[in-house]
Structures are given as C-alpha cells and as structure tokens.
Amino acid sequence: MEEQTNEKRGDPQINLGQIVGKDHKYELSVSNETPEDATARCVREMADAELKRKMTYSLFCFALLVVGVVFGGCVYVFAVGTVDDKKWAAGIISAIASGLIGFLVGQGKR
16 A cells, blocks of 8 residues: 555655565665765775875884884993893893794784
8 A cells, every 4th residue: 555655656665575585686785976976085095095004104114213223222232231231231132022023923924
C-alpha cells in the first residue's frame, strides 16, 4: 500500500530488498562529490601527505643530529676523561647503541 502511495506521489523510492536477492554481489555507493570537489580533495590530501613527510624527515634529522652530538661527546669523554667520567659515558654510549640496534631490528618486522 505504501509503495503505491509513493508511486502516486512521484517519490523515486526503491525497495532494495525486492531488487537484490539473498546471494547478491552488488555494492551501493552514494557520493555527492563533484569531479571538481574530488580533484580539490585529492590535491589537498597530497599536500597534507607531503607536509607530513617533510615534518617527519625534519624531526628524524634533528633527532639524529642530537643523538650524534651526544654520542660524539660521550666517545670523547670516554677517550680522555677520568674513571668516573668514563663510567657514565660508557652507560650513555651503550644506551644509544642498544636503542639503535632495537630500532634497526624493529624496522625488519614491517
């Protein structure tokens, strides 16, 4: 009865249950996006991704520089410092080396 009422009113309603059977292999996708909107969204997403890559690379380089300076300083202190200085320098050097090994091993699991 409702279907007849909708047809009389001119509503373009479709009962998908009647069209598609139990073993359907169809997928319904509804999008209000125009081609211009899709192009603008794609350009924006590409720009965001590029910015994220640049920021990640900059942070990585900065962290590598800081760790390199600390490592170099600790190696210098370990080479010319007193016995007490060599103890803390050796601990920091081993921590940096362990972190680097852990990082490299973790990269292989991807």
